[in-house]
Amino acid sequence: MHSTRTLSYVGEKATLSAVRSKNKITHRYTLQPAINLAGQIVGPVFVCLQEKDGRMGERVRKNLFHANNVVTSCSSSGKLNTSLVQYWINNCLFPSLSHSRTLLLSDSWNEQSEKHGFYDEIRDGMDTDVTERNNILKLQSLTHNQLSAPVFTAMIKYAWFKAGYLDVHPGPFKTVIEVCYGFDDLQCHVRNCSSCSFIRCSYCGSILCIEHFFNNYHFH
Numbered sequence: 060m061h062s063t064r065t066l067s068y069v070g071e072k073a074t075l076s077a078v079r080s081k082n083k084i085t086h087r088y089t090l091q092p093a094i095n096l097a098g099q100i101v102g103p104v105f106v107c108l109q110e111k112d113g114r115m116g117e118r119v120r121k122n123l124f125h126a127n128n129v130v131t132s133c134s135s136s137g138k139l140n141t142s143l144v145q146y147w148i149n150n151c152l153f154p155s156l157s158h159s160r161t162l163l164l165s166d167s168w169n170e171q172s173e174k175h176g177f178y179d180e181i182r183d184g185m186d187t188d189v190t191e192r193n194n195i196l197k198l199q200s201l202t203h204n205q206l207s208a209p210v211f212t213a214m215i216k217y218a219w220f221k222a223g224y225l226d227v228h229p230g231p232f233k234t235v236i237e238v239c240y241g242f243d244d245l246q247c248h249v250r251n252c253s254s255c256s257f258i259r260c261s262y263c264g265s266i267l268c269i270e271h272f273f274n275n276y277h278f279h
Contacts, residue, residue, distance in 0.1 A: 087137040088195060091147050092203065093155070096219050098212035098229065102155030103128045104203045105147045106196060109137030124193035126200035126278075128207075164224075187273060197276060204278050208261035210238055242266055 067074040091105035106129055108115075113135040115123070123131065130150050132143055139147070152163070189198055213232035219225045233241075238261050247254045247268035254268035262279040271277060 089138050090199060091139065091144075091151070093152060094215050094218070096216070096225065098214070098216035100203065100207045100215070102151045103130050104199055105130050105132070105151050106199050107137060107139055107143055108133040108192060108195065109135070111135065119192065122193070124196040124200075126196065128203050129196055129200045131196060187269060197273065201273065201276070201278065205239065205261045206235070208279070210261050211235070247271055
């Protein structure tokens with residue numbers, strides 16, 4: 060895994076480091092997930108990548124990682140604007156609604172809060188570089204999939220309870236850290252694999268290394 064952080068000595072005024080690409084430590088992306096009162100993740104996660112001029116080249120699109128639970132677009136800033144939120148509504152939210160009586164509660168950037176907004180329609184109707192496009196999309200797909208497991212239903216419902224939208228406490232629940240990282244096993248459970256453990260699957264309970272979870276795309 061790669062990070063934009065590095066170690067340094069206390070009091071050191073300047074710390075020198077080397078990176079593969081300067082762009083990769085300044086680029087950003089935005090995630091737009093949705094949850095409901097039943098404690099479920101609704102629809103696919105929307106990922107907005109940062110691309111020059113807000114467009115992906117034909118070669119990039121052709122080689123882009125695709126997953127059933129990820130919808131991808133881009134902007135020059137990596138943030139959502141009016142048209143991209145409308146794209147999320149049409150391609151992620153609307154297809155996932157089971158009935159028309161839906162109230163959307165949403166945080167927004169300034170660019171998403173125009174007077175004549177797009178929410179009107181809703182009322183009517185290894186050496187793994189995680190900064191690479193495809194690895195960003197793969198990571199978000201796996202994260203979305205893991206958090207969609209039934210074991211996290213009560214945890215998600217608690218967020219609504221804590222915010223005052225549910226009157227009844229959902230009961231005891233385990234956090235992501237407890238479910239996915241609360242284990243003592245130091246080795247991957249896959250047969251004949253001696254790599255260090257990385258995560259416990261929230262569905263099957265298998266403890267996996269980065270190779271067998273991320274690179275092999277452990278998706279349920």
